[in-house]
Amino acid sequence: MAAAIETHHLSRRFKDHLAVDAVSMTVPDKAVYGFLGRNGAGKTTTLKMLLGLIAPTSGAARVAGVDVARDRLAAARRTGALLEAHGFYGNLSGRENLDLTRTLLGLPKTEIDRVLEVVEMTDNAGRRVSDYSLGMRQRLGLARAMLGAPPVLILDEPTNGLDPDGIADMRRFLRALPERTGATVLLSSHLLGEIEQTATHIGILSHGQLVLEGELDRLKADLAPEVVFQTDDQTRAAALASARGFTLEVTEDETVARLKPGEDARAAAAALNRALIETGLNVFAIGPRARSLEGIYREVSQPQPRLEAA
Amino acid sequence: MLSILSVEARKLNRSLAALLALAAPSLIAVFAFFMLLRGDKPQPWEMWLGSAAGIWAFFMLPMSVTALTALVAHMEHGPKSWDHLRALPLPRWKLYAAKVVCVLAVVAIMSAATLGLTIVAVKLAVMIKPVIEPTGPMELARWIKVLAMMFGAALLMAAIQLWTALRYFSFVPGLVVGIGGTFFAVVATSAKQGVFLPWQMPVNMLASEPWRVTTALGLGCGVGLLALVAMTIHLARREVR
Numbered sequence: 001m002a003a004a005i006e007t008h009h010l011s012r013r014f015k016d017h018l019a020v021d022a023v024s025m026t027v028p029d030k031a032v033y034g035f036l037g038r039n040g041a042g043k044t045t046t047l048k049m050l051l052g053l054i055a056p057t058s059g060a061a062r063v064a065g066v067d068v069a070r071d072r073l074a075a076a077r078r079t080g081a082l083l084e085a086h087g088f089y090g091n092l093s094g095r096e097n098l099d100l101t102r103t104l105l106g107l108p109k110t111e112i113d114r115v116l117e118v119v120e121m122t123d124n125a126g127r128r129v130s131d132y133s134l135g136m137r138q139r140l141g142l143a144r145a146m147l148g149a150p151p152v153l154i155l156d157e158p159t160n161g162l163d164p165d166g167i168a169d170m171r172r173f174l175r176a177l178p179e180r181t182g183a184t185v186l187l188s189s190h191l192l193g194e195i196e197q198t199a200t201h202i203g204i205l206s207h208g209q210l211v212l213e214g215e216l217d218r219l220k221a222d223l224a225p226e227v228v229f230q231t232d233d234q235t236r237a238a239a240l241a242s243a244r245g246f247t248l249e250v251t252e253d254e255t256v257a258r259l260k261p262g263e264d265a266r267a268a269a270a271a272l273n274r275a276l277i278e279t280g281l282n283v284f285a286i287g288p289r290a291r292s293l294e295g296i297y298r299e300v301s302q303p304q305p306r307l308e309a310a
Numbered sequence: 311m312l313s314i315l316s317v318e319a320r321k322l323n324r325s326l327a328a329l330l331a332l333a334a335p336s337l338i339a340v341f342a343f344f345m346l347l348r349g350d351k352p353q354p355w356e357m358w359l360g361s362a363a364g365i366w367a368f369f370m371l372p373m374s375v376t377a378l379t380a381l382v383a384h385m386e387h388g389p390k391s392w393d394h395l396r397a398l399p400l401p402r403w404k405l406y407a408a409k410v411v412c413v414l415a416v417v418a419i420m421s422a423a424t425l426g427l428t429i430v431a432v433k434l435a436v437m438i439k440p441v442i443e444p445t446g447p448m449e450l451a452r453w454i455k456v457l458a459m460m461f462g463a464a465l466l467m468a469a470i471q472l473w474t475a476l477r478y479f480s481f482v483p484g485l486v487v488g489i490g491g492t493f494f495a496v497v498a499t500s501a502k503q504g505v506f507l508p509w510q511m512p513v514n515m516l517a518s519e520p521w522r523v524t525t526a527l528g529l530g531c532g533v534g535l536l537a538l539v540a541m542t543i544h545l546a547r548r549e550v551r
Contacts, residue, residue: 087391
């Protein structure tokens with residue numbers, strides 16, 4: 001599959017702080033690519049470099065085959081963006097705001113109705129943006145990003161500040177975007193659940209470095225499954241599982257035993273269950289569980305280094 | 311470029327810029343109207359139009375430019391529109407050049423309105439009190455030329471104010487520069503060095519010494535145009551974070 005977005009050793013330094021560190025990412029055509037990372041991981045800086053808003057310290061970025069640093073205008077013609085700061089003029093209506101961008105892009109007036117229809121905002125387009133809810137502003141921002149039907153959409157935290165209903169709406173909308181518009185979507189977020197339910201591909205950024213990238217389903221499939229169990233004595237249960245060669249992750253409520261890649265999770269769960277009961281432990285719950293994005297994320301991203309008080 | 315100008319004009323049209331453009335010249339005209347009504351004897355046209363041009367250049371023009379540039383810049387700073395605008399497939403210098411054109415167009419309209427509204431105020435006052443009808447010729451062409459020269463001499467001041475307003479997210483630096491510049495222009499009116507102060511250059515168009523007129527106009531217009539070009543290049547190239 002051709003790449004809609006590609007970066008090669010993309011880095012950006014702000015004085016002493018290396019915000020983005022040699023990121024080489026590939027967003028396949030027509031993918032919904034979830035760009036994950038904690039706040040401050042370097043997501044927005046990377047997106048700004050893709051949009052030509054800031055220059056990389058080193059490395060290169062290509063959008064729809066165009067080198068952003070060499071030909072920003074050509075790259076921008078192929079890109080629509082929704083940024084964290086929407087930049088709407090509150091004293092103008094939604095339609096008037098779209099019309100300003102439409103005029104700047106030299107598009108026909110019919111484009112406004114088209115994009116308003118896509119985001120289901122036609123009925124509210126005449127209202128002043130200052131009267132819009134955050135969800136409506138996000139959708140208007142998406143409409144503006146889609147003016148001129150660019151093949152690449154870059155969306156920075158599109159569900160930020162939305163209520164649960166708004167998040168569900170946005171998720172449904174984003175999932176359907178490539179099919180409805182033919183666009184490739186790169187969306188950044190720090191919400192794992194949102195990305196897991198929306199994205200086809202993910203990239204995880206940690207301390208400015210891309211620590212994992214790939215097709216989400218394949219990443220999940222490649223990872224070894226796990227067996228979750230709860231007993232009346234988690235310490236003894238953990239010791240037993242550990243003695244049987246499992247890698248464990250113990251939380252307050254449950255213990256998670258990681259299997260080896262390719263191991264049969266159901267058989268492992270049955271064997272572990274038998275062993276626990278034979279030891280005299282009461283087993284409340286036990287069963288195999290597919291690896292979640294959260295598990296993947298926790299495995300590859302390191303916690304922020306803490307500053308120790310002197 | 312025309313599409314960017316039309317967008318800027320639409321944004322300005324829906325802001326309070328129109329109110330500002332009308333308010334400043336109107337205040338001068340209202341002042342002239344009541345000054346006329348206070349008088350018992352007719353005065354020459356030169357006195358009314360000269361004092362209106364003087365008030366405009368001395369105080370109202372610097373303050374209006376300060377307010378207008380802050381307003382124009384805050385149209386984008388307020389809603390944080392820069393990232394959106396700068397990510398569009400447009401040469402960035404055009405975004406800033408359009409702002410320059412709009413600010414200068416509004417200042418030009420305000421200059422014309424100062425003259426026009428003052429004439430209207432004089433005529434209205436005469437209708438109420440015919441005895442004060444101004445004497446002598448109106449010399450409209452002369453006063454148009456004087457106001458045009460004031461506009462030219464104000465370019466450096468406008469460049470400094472717009473540059474500051476667009477560069478800083480907060481409107482405070484622009485206001486400090488504008489108020490400070492106007493303050494020194496007012497308190498150092500008669501100082502020889504005042505001719506080199508951008509905020510005092512427009513009022514020097516009324517100076518009786520020709521060197522003051524040519525120096526202020528040459529510096530204000532010439533350096534002002536250079537400063538506007540430099541501002542456009544600098545703002546287009548810098549990163550907005």
